[in-house]
Amino acid sequence: MDKLRKALSGEEQEEEERGNIITQDEDTPLLRVVDSSTLSWSTRVKGFAICFGLGFLFSILGSxxxxxxxxxxxFGIFYTLGNIMALSSTCFLMGPMNQLKKMFSKTRIVATIIMFTALILTLVAAFAVKKKALTLLLVIIQFLAMTWYSLSYIPYARDAAKKCFASCIDA
Incomplete structure (x- = not known):
């Protein structure tokens, strides 16, 4: 369980440093914020479960x-809020800074930008424009972007999805 916790949170610090929010580097006199959370592991898992559960509930309610x-x-509003809640739930496991670093890494930056753009445009289409067809189209784009983003965390999942899609088109 400790290996899973360390892998998800990205911890590589010493035990005594983990509880600190601000530390001082040995090489530089500047203070920096440590990425690790001050929440206990059980609190982080509970926060993840609650946030993810609310996201799932919002998505079902929208449907x-x-x-x-x-x-x-x-549907567009609740589905988008559900995706935002589900996405933010992982901040409890990894910490917000580590989550942002992983989201904007070289392999995920395009998927992240498309996902955030689709989330925002869905809410704009639902609240401001109030066009049903546009909202539905943006929800579909949001679903595809969120799926592609999520697949980036599973090794070789994107390649498998590409091959599966290509075989469906060729058939």
């Missing part, structure tokens, strides 16, 4: 509201 008169707009 249930889809068939109401203004359901597509409500």
């Amino acid at each position: 249930a509201l889809f068939f109401l008169p203004k359901g597509v707009i409500l």
